[in-house]
Amino acid sequence: MKRVCTVVLVSVMFSVALGQEQVTLTDLLSHAFSHSEELALLRKEREHVALQEKEHRASGLPQINASMAYIHAPRSYNPYDLSMDIEGSLAEELGNPEEVFLQNPDYTVTPGDILAYENAMGIAQTFDGVLAELGGFDLSPPKNTLNWEVKLEQVIFAQGKIKTAVEIARIAYENIDMQIEAEKLAIAKDVREKHHTYLVAQSNYEVRQSDVKLSRRTHEISRIRFDTGHGTELDTLNSKYRLKQSESSLREAAMNKRLAKKDLLTRVSMDYADDEVVILGQLTEPEFSLDVKTARGRMKEGNRTLKVLDVLAEMRDKQVDMSRTDFFPSVGAFASAGQTSLYDGVDDIDFGWNVELGVGVQIPIFHGGQRRHRMEQSRVKRRKVTSQYDQVLRQLTLALEAAYETYELAQEELVEARDMIRLTERSVSVSEVAYEMGQISQLELDQTKQQYRMSRLAENAALGKLNAAVAQIESLIGDTTLIEL
Template sequence: MKKIIPGLAVICSVFLSFSAGAQEKTVKLTLEDALKIALSENVSVKVADMEIERSEYAKKGTYSSLFPQINASGSYQRTIKKQVMYMGGGDDEEGGGGMASMFAGIFDPIYYYINGIMQETGVVIPPYVPPVVEQESSSDDGIAVGRLNTYNFGVSASMPLVNAQLWQSLKISGQSVDLAVEKARSSRLEMVTQVKQAFYAALLAKEALGVYGSVYDNAVENFNKTESRYKVQKASELEYTRAKTAVASAIPNVYNAEGSVILALWQLKAVMGVDLDMDVDIVGSLGDYADTMFRDIHENEDFTLDYNSTMRQLAIQAEQLASTIRMQKYAYLPTLSATFSYSMNAMTNDFKFSEYKWTPYSFVGLSLSIPIFSGGKRYHDIKQSKVQLAELDLQRVNTERQLKIAIRQYLNTMETNMKSYSSSEEAVKLAEKAYDITAKSYNVGKSTLTDLNDSQLQLTQARLAQSQAVYNFMVAKASLEQMIGKDFVADNR
């Protein structure tokens, strides 16, 4: 046994020297410090803030629909085969006469007038004889029209003048931003709860380490006394062996408690969003929160769900659905928009750009669209949204009921642990007194080592129960504050 105690002493001395060397780099954190760091470093909070920014951009994109939409265009077309135009059939075709038969009726009165003049005056007017032109093809071949190169450049603009659906969609975009803000607030509340619970868990682990360390110190002290008595034959070998066993049994508990402290600090650093290799330590104890337990439980008796994030999100979603239904009803209304277009055209057979003749073309107009029939789509869209709104209302009622039950459970947990703390506080005082009496009796030989170990066990259980009661109370309080929407940021402004 002499080898066990010096060995542990060496380990502890190395640990203490390492802690002393790293003390300058260790960051001491209070609960408020941990929360402030988490609000700036936690990944969930950063993602929620980015979601708000994304919703703001989406809202601005919707508002851009109110402004004129201006576009420029340009095109070039190369004709491979020109279009052919036919002026009509030949004179001998059935039912035709072509161009000659068409113009014959027009010139008949003129011919009649000229013939009358010739008869009265006796002047002979020779008839017109057209020159003979060698035709390359018959009249049935048609005439090729158009140019080889066609250029078109222009600017067009359109702007809605009357569009009720568009106006309602702007309101829905604003509600989307409100929903993103509330979701970000929910992420902050959840993060604050996680940091608080991790901080309380680290305090509990440190206090458990202190309790088990005290048990080990008492076991070592009792072993030294028993060993001294055993050497002078005032203690039996059984007592000496039990003292050695008590020391050996206390060592694993100390190691396990140290591991629990390290894991609790890792968990705290993880929820804070800092580097896991960062050397941090926490300041305070669970006993610091014991004095305010009675006040805390009575402050939260008259709770309300007005600031509960889940209920507020459901309310915003209900507003969005109501706005969506109105927007779908507005689909029955006409829309009016203004349009403008200006373009320049050029058609040539060559690529002499400086000699091109550009022809402008422009117009301004109004476009009126009146919805008449869509196969019932608009009607069924409205019905679908109304059913969805009814589903959301049922979900809201059920969520409110579940939240009230959860709040009652948290309050009951807080009250139970407050009573447990009061009883354990008295139990710790009695266990300390009993241990002191037993230790003094053991020193004078009136009590056995078994009695002393029993007193130590009762004292250990009482101290752990006291710390556990405060921890359970604070964890339930943190969950309750998240449930009722108590914001750490708003409380510290």
């Protein structure tokens, strides 16, 4: 730990001297959250759902509409048209009295019959006269109609449609929030893994740097021993070869470090050159003590993917309720006021008021089975969510158990690597002294240093694997500390 803190402190001081930007893990996460295209799309969808909720709430308020119309009818049906020739038509139908009574010679005409005929003829002549007088009037409707109207409509009772629609919008809003948290957790897990990958690459680079220093020192000792007659030329050539080999490994480690940094900066949408930024952080063992049984329970309660499906199931239930309301009547009221004018010319325009108040009931009777099919679709979607939940839960449980297997394996590897480091550190110190005294060969010294170097690299790999496993577990159980800045 002391060695790690010293390296970090030197790195910070060096970056300040060069004017490089210093970036912490918190900075990386903050930049990733603010520049994520997926989160931006979800936030837009969140705004859309919020507007939908407002729209559904507004549907319960009175609806006021205004209308205006102009109609020109060059030809229209007139049910009061009296232009036909009907003069004397009823009197002619009655005929002369002689013709009427002579049609049946066996019938004896009485004074009452003559009086009845005279009364009927009088009525017919009077009616014929009225029709003749009306025939002089133009009863055809005007050709132009102009009207305007303001109408207010208010839903009184709609079987809970509006309330259910608002509830669906609210649940959709909550669903988007869950998706945003799920996406943030996924981003945080990915960024942390790439950050640990970079720290491993950086630590490996430091190991290779130390290896180059040791190889250079060993080569210098070999040359001194050869010059003084205590060593062989073969030992000097081998130490030179080992130095070149360690320098090549250092260049490869530097490349891996640059690639890991570039991968991390690209993931968080930071546009920096390699020499413009220093990524801070320490490759340390994470503090984690959660057992797998407790983690399973927390995963069922906190995993954002499962919570999204829970919210989606609630939404599907509300949609089934909404489909059920289609079978019941709805009640509404309306009021309208407007003016209408019938005219032939502009000078004839004269508006008259029309005012109406009413209450209506709409009763669904038959719609070809559409309502039943719509309800069945909602029920199928609900069953589909249940099936998805069970499937996702199995997959997440398997992923959690795999992460714990990786975590336990990494712990064992870390303990083993640290034991090997303690052993090989002592071995290197003893071997260097023994080599200077001529007690061991160059090959034996190189083997000891190789063992120490591999132990250091194994420790870095175990720490990287351990941190990645913890990040995976915390993401699966929905631990919000991953996204806290």
